[in-house]
Amino acid sequence: MTTTYQDRPLGSAVHDDATEPFFAATAAGSLRIKVCISCRKPHWYPRALCPYCLGDTEWREATGKGGIYSVSVTRRAGPIPYAIAYVRLDEGVTMLSNIVDCDLDSLRIGQRVHVVFKPAEDKAMIPMFAPDQG
Amino acid sequence: MSIRRKACIAGAYEHPTRKAPDKTVAQLHAECARGALEDAGLRLQDVDGYFCAGDAPGLGANSMADYLGLRPRHVDSTDTGGSAYLVHVSHAAQAIAMGKCNVALITLAGRPRSEGSSGVAPRLVGAGTPDVPWEAPYAPVTVNMYALAANRHMHEYGTTSEQLAWIKVAAATHAQHNPNAMLREPVTVDDVLASPMISDPLHRLDCCVVSDGGGALVVVRPEIARSLKRPVVNVLGAGEAIKGQLNGQVDLTFSGAAWSGPRAFEEAGIKPSDIQYASIYDSFTITVLMQIEDLGFCEKGKGGRFVADGNLISGVGKLPFNTDGGGLCNNHPANRGGITKVIEAVRQLRGEAHQKVQVRDCSLALAQGTGGLLGSRHGSATLIMERA
Ligand SMILES: [Zn+2]
Numbered sequence: 001m002t003t004t005y006q007d008r009p010l011g012s013a014v015h016d017d018a019t020e021p022f023f024a025a026t027a028a029g030s031l032r033i034k035v036c037i038s039c040r041k042p043h044w045y046p047r048a049l050c051p052y053c054l055g056d057t058e059w060r061e062a063t064g065k066g067g068i069y070s071v072s073v074t075r076r077a078g079p080i081p082y083a084i085a086y087v088r089l090d091e092g093v094t095m096l097s098n099i100v101d102c103d104l105d106s107l108r109i110g111q112r113v114h115v116v117f118k119p120a121e122d123k124a125m126i127p128m129f130a131p132d133q134g
Numbered sequence: 135m136s137i138r139r140k141a142c143i144a145g146a147y148e149h150p151t152r153k154a155p156d157k158t159v160a161q162l163h164a165e166c167a168r169g170a171l172e173d174a175g176l177r178l179q180d181v182d183g184y185f186c187a188g189d190a191p192g193l194g195a196n197s198m199a200d201y202l203g204l205r206p207r208h209v210d211s212t213d214t215g216g217s218a219y220l221v222h223v224s225h226a227a228q229a230i231a232m233g234k235c236n237v238a239l240i241t242l243a244g245r246p247r248s249e250g251s252s253g254v255a256p257r258l259v260g261a262g263t264p265d266v267p268w269e270a271p272y273a274p275v276t277v278n279m280y281a282l283a284a285n286r287h288m289h290e291y292g293t294t295s296e297q298l299a300w301i302k303v304a305a306a307t308h309a310q311h312n313p314n315a316m317l318r319e320p321v322t323v324d325d326v327l328a329s330p331m332i333s334d335p336l337h338r339l340d341c342c343v344v345s346d347g348g349g350a351l352v353v354v355r356p357e358i359a360r361s362l363k364r365p366v367v368n369v370l371g372a373g374e375a376i377k378g379q380l381n382g383q384v385d386l387t388f389s390g391a392a393w394s395g396p397r398a399f400e401e402a403g404i405k406p407s408d409i410q411y412a413s414i415y416d417s418f419t420i421t422v423l424m425q426i427e428d429l430g431f432c433e434k435g436k437g438g439r440f441v442a443d444g445n446l447i448s449g450v451g452k453l454p455f456n457t458d459g460g461g462l463c464n465n466h467p468a469n470r471g472g473i474t475k476v477i478e479a480v481r482q483l484r485g486e487a488h489q490k491v492q493v494r495d496c497s498l499a500l501a502q503g504t505g506g507l508l509g510s511r512h513g514s515a516t517l518i519m520e521r522a
């Protein structure tokens with residue numbers, strides 16, 4: 001079976017003080033995560049205060065590389081099937097995302113992926129992941 | 135301080151409707167309240183504690199307490215999704231033990247079926263929910279947030295779709311004896327596997343029903359329970375927990391039941407093998423499998439083998455579960471199955487389940503709830519009860 005990836009309309013991103021620096025970075029092609037200034041631990045999803053120690057946090061650029069922790073092809077939630085996944089970034093945090101630009105039926109847990117960006121309705125660039133070649 | 139034997143479940147009522155477009159949600163709450171109070175043999179005026187969750191229309195308990203004509207001196211509108219009503223039983227027992235109330239009423243009702251709710255639609259959440267900006271673009275819906283846990287379980291432990299299907303087979307076997315159940319036809323493992331794939335690896339028959347309806351419970355001081363005509367069901371122990379994404383250290387191999395379960399067993403002073411009947415939250419088949427492991431009914435990772443071959447079927451297997459047909463076949467009112475889990479456990483302890491599924495001499499039962507999303511954030515509640 002083959003389920004070829006198709007672009008799915010993405011509603012506007014949420015723009016607020018928590019997300020603006022993130023989407024400014026994705027517009028420039030970079031994925032950022034938050035790291036605690038006090039305890040130095042990274043976390044996901046990004047927060048203003050560290051969920052380990054409530055210290056202040058700062059943005060850090062991520063490599064955008066990781067592996068699939070789990071994946072599911074959702075076939076009956078609208079006309080276009082899509083692959084929802086948890087991707088464990090090499091920085092050690094795991095984020096919810098979609099896997100794109102591939103045969104969705106070929107995806108497997110453990111597979112290496114890298115970040116790509118897909119435009120939302122409001123032109124915000126949403127980080128998603130595509131399988132590495134080979 | 136423990137709640138062990140400090141409170142009793144004196145009234146339990148499940149609304150028979152499964153589709154109620156002609157009734158308001160408030161009316162359904164009231165009909166459930168009336169049913170549970172009649173079951174207990176108590177009057178509205180006896181109620182001095184009121185509990186409800188996010189399905190109740192209006193502002194917390196304010197709107198419904200007023201609608202019902204209550205004058206509670208103790209209120210609690212803790213909302214942990216579908217597990218909230220098990221938390222309410224625990225909190226009611228705590229309040230009774232502390233002398234804050236004597237007769238606690240818990241109600242749930244909703245009309246998701248009439249209102250067109252679905253497990254493949256985005257979940258409605260309040261403005262400002264902090265995770266939404268980071269997740270909504272990826273189209274998490276109810277079913278795929280359980281499917282992610284199922285796929286990881288299969289990857290780690292070799293769990294199969296056939297094993298998950300056995301959970302539905304057991305529920306359907308029980309549901310054929312429940313005249314109110316939404317789905318009363320027995321099904322086979324092959325039927326489950328042949329049903330449409332919704333989100334890999336969960337098929338349509340791995341998913342619970344969407345139904346209108348509701349239920350209510352009355353929790354009372356033990357002296358009051360003994361003065362009533364109904365069999366006495368003691369609250370023996372309870373545990374609650376919230377499990378999320380662990381700051382980004384996502385681990386889908388266990389549910390919040392791994393935390394709430396041991397707390398409940400410790401308070402009850404019993405072990406999983408003592409349990410004769412278990413109501414296990416069954417939003418999806420994978421929900422059941424993971425909670426069974428996390429509660430200690432079998433070793434982590436061996437849930438697939440444990441649920442296979444009819445081991446959850448009353449009269450056949452070692453752990454009779456969801457003898458009303460559960461959320462998979464009977465009823466999932468308000469998309470929240472917690473209260474029906476307690477109600478069927480009470481029926482079993484009273485010896486009032488359908489005779490075809492009644493567990494003989496059932497004196498220890500467990501109810502387990504998981505509310506929210508197994509694959510991201512959920513509330514877990516475990517409740518252990520005994521027949522006095
Ligand atoms: Zn910190």
